Amino acid sequence: MAGIEEVARRAGVSPSTVSRALRGRSGVSERTRRRITGIAEELDYSISRSASGLATGRTMCVGVIVPFVWRWFFGQIIGGAEQVLRAAGYDMMLYTTGDLESRERFFRELPVRGRVDAVLVLSMDLTEQEADRLRGLDLPLALVGHEAEGFSSVHIDDRQGTRLAVQHLINLGHRDIAMIQGLEPKPLGAIAPIIRREAFQQTLSDNDIEPRPEWMVPGAFSIGAGERAMDQLLATSTPPTAVFTYADELAMGALRSMRRHGRSVPQDMSIVGFDDHEMSEYVELTTVAQPVRAQGATAAQLLMNQLTSGSRETSVLPMPIELVVRGSTGPPRSSAELSGD
Amino acid sequence: MAGIEEVARRAGVSPSTVSRALRGRSGVSERTRRRITGIAEELDYSISRSASGLATGRTMCVGVIVPFVWRWFFGQIIGGAEQVLRAAGYDMMLYTTGDLESRERFFRELPVRGRVDAVLVLSMDLTEQEADRLRGLDLPLALVGHEAEGFSSVHIDDRQGTRLAVQHLINLGHRDIAMIQGLEPKPLGAIAPIIRREAFQQTLSDNDIEPRPEWMVPGAFSIGAGERAMDQLLATSTPPTAVFTYADELAMGALRSMRRHGRSVPQDMSIVGFDDHEMSEYVELTTVAQPVRAQGATAAQLLMNQLTSGSRETSVLPMPIELVVRGSTGPPRSSAELSGD
DNA sequence: TTGAAAGCGCTAACAG
DNA sequence: CTGTTAGCGCTTTCAA
Numbered sequence: 001m002a003g004i005e006e007v008a009r010r011a012g013v014s015p016s017t018v019s020r021a022l023r024g025r026s027g028v029s030e031r032t033r034r035r036i037t038g039i040a041e042e043l044d045y046s047i048s049r050s051a052s053g054l055a056t057g058r059t060m061c062v063g064v065i066v067p068f069v070w071r072w073f074f075g076q077i078i079g080g081a082e083q084v085l086r087a088a089g090y091d092m093m094l095y096t097t098g099d100l101e102s103r104e105r106f107f108r109e110l111p112v113r114g115r116v117d118a119v120l121v122l123s124m125d126l127t128e129q130e131a132d133r134l135r136g137l138d139l140p141l142a143l144v145g146h147e148a149e150g151f152s153s154v155h156i157d158d159r160q161g162t163r164l165a166v167q168h169l170i171n172l173g174h175r176d177i178a179m180i181q182g183l184e185p186k187p188l189g190a191i192a193p194i195i196r197r198e199a200f201q202q203t204l205s206d207n208d209i210e211p212r213p214e215w216m217v218p219g220a221f222s223i224g225a226g227e228r229a230m231d232q233l234l235a236t237s238t239p240p241t242a243v244f245t246y247a248d249e250l251a252m253g254a255l256r257s258m259r260r261h262g263r264s265v266p267q268d269m270s271i272v273g274f275d276d277h278e279m280s281e282y283v284e285l286t287t288v289a290q291p292v293r294a295q296g297a298t299a300a301q302l303l304m305n306q307l308t309s310g311s312r313e314t315s316v317l318p319m320p321i322e323l324v325v326r327g328s329t330g331p332p333r334s335s336a337e338l339s340g341d
Numbered sequence: 342m343a344g345i346e347e348v349a350r351r352a353g354v355s356p357s358t359v360s361r362a363l364r365g366r367s368g369v370s371e372r373t374r375r376r377i378t379g380i381a382e383e384l385d386y387s388i389s390r391s392a393s394g395l396a397t398g399r400t401m402c403v404g405v406i407v408p409f410v411w412r413w414f415f416g417q418i419i420g421g422a423e424q425v426l427r428a429a430g431y432d433m434m435l436y437t438t439g440d441l442e443s444r445e446r447f448f449r450e451l452p453v454r455g456r457v458d459a460v461l462v463l464s465m466d467l468t469e470q471e472a473d474r475l476r477g478l479d480l481p482l483a484l485v486g487h488e489a490e491g492f493s494s495v496h497i498d499d500r501q502g503t504r505l506a507v508q509h510l511i512n513l514g515h516r517d518i519a520m521i522q523g524l525e526p527k528p529l530g531a532i533a534p535i536i537r538r539e540a541f542q543q544t545l546s547d548n549d550i551e552p553r554p555e556w557m558v559p560g561a562f563s564i565g566a567g568e569r570a571m572d573q574l575l576a577t578s579t580p581p582t583a584v585f586t587y588a589d590e591l592a593m594g595a596l597r598s599m600r601r602h603g604r605s606v607p608q609d610m611s612i613v614g615f616d617d618h619e620m621s622e623y624v625e626l627t628t629v630a631q632p633v634r635a636q637g638a639t640a641a642q643l644l645m646n647q648l649t650s651g652s653r654e655t656s657v658l659p660m661p662i663e664l665v666v667r668g669s670t671g672p673p674r675s676s677a678e679l680s681g682d
Numbered sequence: 683t684t685g686a687a688a689g690c691g692c693t694a695a696c697a698g
Numbered sequence: 699c700t701g702t703t704a705g706c707g708c709t710t711t712c713a714a
Contacts, residue, residue, distance in 0.1 A: 003707060014685045019709060029683060044477075046454040050400065051707035053391030054690045061434075069419045075411030082410070082437055091452055093402075094435045096423055111432060113387040136385070223619065256623045278564065279620060282597045344691060355701045360693060368699060392691035395706045 002043040010043070011036045022047070061091045062303060063116035065106070067124055068098040071221070071249070072277055073292060077122045077144060080296030088304045090117070097124065107133050118142070118303045121151070122296065125191045140306035141314075142299045146191050152302040152314040154295045156321045158192050161288040162199035164323040165244050165272040168286070170207050173331045174242040174270060177204065178215035180229040180254060182246030196246060196274075215240050219250045226253020227260075234261055241269060241332035248273035248280045248287055255283055255328070266330035276324055284327035291319050343384040351384070352377045363388070402432045403644060404457035406447070408465055409439040412562070412590070413618055414633060418463045418485060421637030429645045431458070438465065448474050459483070459644045462492070463637065466532045481647035482655075483640045487532050493643040493655040495636050497662045499533050502629040503540035505664040506585050506613040509627070511548050514672045515583040515611060518545065519556035521570040521595060523587030537587060537615075556581050560591045567594020568601075575602055582610060582673035589614035589621045589628055596624055596669070607671035617665055625668035632660050 008015045013032065021028045021036040028036075039045075053059045062085050066074050078094070085092050093116055097103035107130050112119055118140040126134070126148060134141055135150045143151040146158075169177055179200045182193040201211045214236055217229040226245060230253065233239055245251040251273030258265050265271055273280060276289030298317055306312065349356045354373065362369045362377040369377075380386075394400045403426050407415050419435070426433050434457055438444035448471050453460055459481040467475070467489060475482055476491045484492040487499075510518055520541045523534040542552045555577055558570040567586060571594065574580055586592040592614030599606050606612055614621060617630035639658055647653065 004709095005707080015707085016686085016709075017684060020684090023709095027683060032683080046451070048395070048707050049455045050391045050394030051690090052709075054389070054395050054692085055707080055709040057690075059391065064435075068416070069410060069423070070413060070416030072411060072413065072416075075409070075413075075416050078410045078435075079437065079439075082435065083443075086443070091456065092435050094405075094419075094423065094433050096420065098420075102427065110387070114390045115432065223623065252620070252623060279593070282564065282593060346691080356691085357693075357702080358700060361700090364693095370699060373699080389691050392706090393693075395708085396691080396693040398706075 002045045004045070004047070007036065007040050007043060007045050011039050059115060059117050060089060061093055061116045062300070063093045063095060063112035063119045064122060065095045065097060065112075065119065065124060066122040067096065068221075069094070069096055072279075073247075073249075073275055074122060076292040077296035080293035080298075081120055081122070081300040082296075084297045084300035084304065088307075090304070110137070113137065118307055120144075120299055120303055122299075125193075140303050140312070142303045144295045144299045147316055150314065152299070152306065153316045154299040154302065154319060155316075156290045156295075156319045158195040159199040161274060161290070161321045162196045162244070163203050164321070165274065165286075165288050166200055166203040167207075168323055168325065169242045169244065169270055169272060169329065170203070170209070172242075172270065172329060174240075175209050176215075176238070176240040176332070177209070177242045177244060178212075178217065178233050178240040180217055180219040180226055180233075180243060180245040180250050182219055182221060182250070193246060200244060219246055219253075221247065221249065223249050223253040223256065226250030227257045228253070230254035230257035231261075234258075234263070239269075242271070242329070243269060244272045246274060248275045248277035248285060251285055251287070251328070252277075252279065252283060255285070265328050267333055270329040270332070272329055280324075281326070286326045286329040287324050289322045289324045295319055343386045345386070345388070348377065348381050348384060348386050352380050400456060400458050401430060402434055402457045403641070404434045404436060404453035404460045405463060406436045406438055406460065406465060407463040408437065409562075410435070410437055413620075414588075414590075414616055415463060417633040418637035421634035421639075422461055422463070422641040423637075425638045425641035425645065429648075431645070451478070454478065459648055461485075461640055461644055463640075466534075481644050481653070483644045485636050485640045488657055491655065493640070493647065494657045495640040495643065495660060496657075497631045497636075497660045499536040500540040502615060502631070502662045503537045503585070504544050505662070506615065506627075506629050507541055507544040508548075509664055509666065509670065510583045510585065510611055510613060511544070511550070513583075513611065513670060515581075516550050517556075517579070517581040517673070518550070518583045518585060519553075519558065519574050519581040521558055521560040521567055521574075521584060521586040521591050523560055523562060523591070534587060541585060560587055560594075562588065562590065564590050564594040564597065567591030568598045569594070571595035571598035572602075575599075575604070580610075583612070583670070584610060585613050587615060589616045589618035589626060592626055592628070592669070593618075593620065593624060596626070606669050608674055611670040611673070613670055621665075622667070627667045627670040628665055630663045630665045636660055 004015045004018050008018045018036050021033040068074050082092050095106055097106045121143045123145040131148050141151045143153045146155050147153045181197055204211045217232050219225045219229045251271050254271050273285050273287035276287045280287050345356045345359050349359045359377050362374040409415055423433050436447055438447045462484045464486040472489050482492045484494045486496050488494045522538055545552045558573050560566045560570045592612050595612050614626050614628035617628045621628050
């Protein structure tokens with residue numbers, strides 16, 4: 001491990017000149033710079049990030065917090081963010097906070113402290129307390145999924161997306177519509193699930209449909225949870241004719257449940273998802289598409305902007321959504337029969 | 342940002358004592374430790390990782406290299422690894438090298454240098470040159486997926502897995518068997534795809550079946566690639582009756598192609614995948630299951646062992662595999678007709 | 683354009 | 699059990 005001193009000695013200059021030369025700072029003659037670069041390469045010199053970090057106070061590292069890595073959705077966002085960070089010369093520190101324990105631990109110990117120059121929170125609904133902990137870091141902060149004081153933010157219009165989905169079902173003739181929610185019974189200050197639930201109920205009301213409490217079932221975030229939720233709906237005395245789900249993965253679980261019960265989609269049940277998961281096309285799921293990679297990339301870019309400008313000004317960027325109609329939605333059986341009469 | 346000196350002053354001790362106390366080192370009275378801990382908490386003191394890293398030479402950080410984050414398979418492995426690293430007090434630095442450009446860039450610049458205490462390579466087939474670059478780091482190294490000199494390694498028996506899958510097809514009565522490979526035309530020293538291809542051909546030979554070159558189609562790693570591959574197979578003059586695919590995601594693409602062509606599975610075509618993707622159960626895919634999270638976790642554990650023991654001894658751990666038979670495989674139509682006669 | 687010197691905040695070896 | 703001292707390897711004034 002050759003140090004900067006070694007490079008300096010061989011180049012016949014001082015360490016400061018090497019430092020300047022290697023980082024492209026001005027104040028070094030082109031000739032000297034070239035010589036230094038050559039020798040550094042020859043020696044396979046690589047800077048000590050710890051030393052550099054200690055001296056400058058910057059780590060050239062961004063902390064990314066995400067509930068899970070193994071969901072397609074999060075993987076995509078992370079990928080988008082990483083690309084931007086890498087291009088700007090930053091490395092990415094990954095923290096997953098999927099289960100309650102690791103989440104609490106993260107916000108208690110705040111392992112990003114002193115490790116990163118900025119923090120990117122991906123699709124996680126922060127409690128006010130958690131957001132506060134992060135603000136206390138006094139670093140540029142960004143958020144994908146919703147807005148929060150002190151964070152730059154990139155997000156879609158959850159209300160509008162929900163409306164698109166539900167109105168689509170209503171337009172097809174459905175009136176008995178359930179929702180598989182993305183919400184644990186005890187939310188941690190989650191906001192998107194709440195917005196979508198409210199928008200769901202609002203859209204029904206706007207169409208003079210009375211929301212039915214037993215048709216609002218919890219779903220968490222897995223295929224299995226979606227399956228159980230649909231099982232539950234099918235077990236009610238009068239099952240709905242259509243279901244709006246919080247996420248495509250829940251919808252896929254719902255599809256699985258339908259298949260297991262020998263019911264067909266959309267004849268026996270219309271299903272709409274949210275996200276436009278890469279598999280959704282395959283299972284012919286009607287869904288609300290949102291740009292996923294782009295949200296990660298954009299949020300990372302906002303962070304980079306703050307970092308280079310040195311400003312602490314946050315910004316908010318809305319992202320487009322779109323209803324993608326596929327085979328999982330159709331008119332309810334009753335209306336089909338009626339029209340057949 | 343209170344420093345260690347501030348804490349020391351308030352506690353009426355020296356910085357070294359604070360350092361010892363906070364890191365749980367011996368040689369501090371319980372009373373003093375408690376007092377220091379209290380004050381540190383009160384001041385919201387957090388250690389400067391750069392300074393600590395510079396002083397100790399350790400970063401408490403592990404570099405994880407992975408082709409993509411957005412594949413279920415990789416997400417799972419990362420998740421498994423992260424859990425183990427976090428528990429051991431290490432943070433995780435993530436590097437994705439999915440496309441050629443970022444891969445070359447990574448191995449050229451080696452951004453892990455001076456940033457991490459160990460490197461974990463997940464399911465990436467390294468070229469000898471790339472492995473060399475990593476070995477030059479002189480850090481503990483681990484690999485998931487295959488073996489390499491100087492790396493601890495966790496992997497399944499690809500040959501055996503392939504044999505399980507292909508023999509299953511043969512036992513069902515298939516003799517016209519194709520393979521959708523996980524191999525780009527110009528491999529980068531990839532080894533698992535080669536092993537599986539060879540094992541595929543060997544298994545056929547062992548059963549006196551002549552492998553047919555036009556039935557060996559390339560597949561890369563996406564659902565789309567699997568779909569195109571199956572399109573290609575269906576377009577041959579005499580399509581096979583069964584297909585073994587390199588990965589479940591390719592198999593899902595193959596299923597999509599079948600559906601698009603109005604063919605049914607397994608009547609018109611039996612399909613076997615590899616991995617046991619979480620969606621595979623849903624699409625009723627017969628597959629070779631391998632532990633995924635566990636491989637990431639185990640590899641991380643091997644690294645932790647090396648780090649704590651300080652030894653540079655590498656170890657190799659085989660992981661179990663299992664054929665999971667679901668609805669995507671059955672006897673070939675001809676044999677079904679014969680038995681019906 | 684370059685060099686000398688003074689840290690950045692922590693740890694570790696050695697004394698006490 | 700605790701303090702003193704001397705760096706870890708780089709950056710950054712300030713002076714030349």
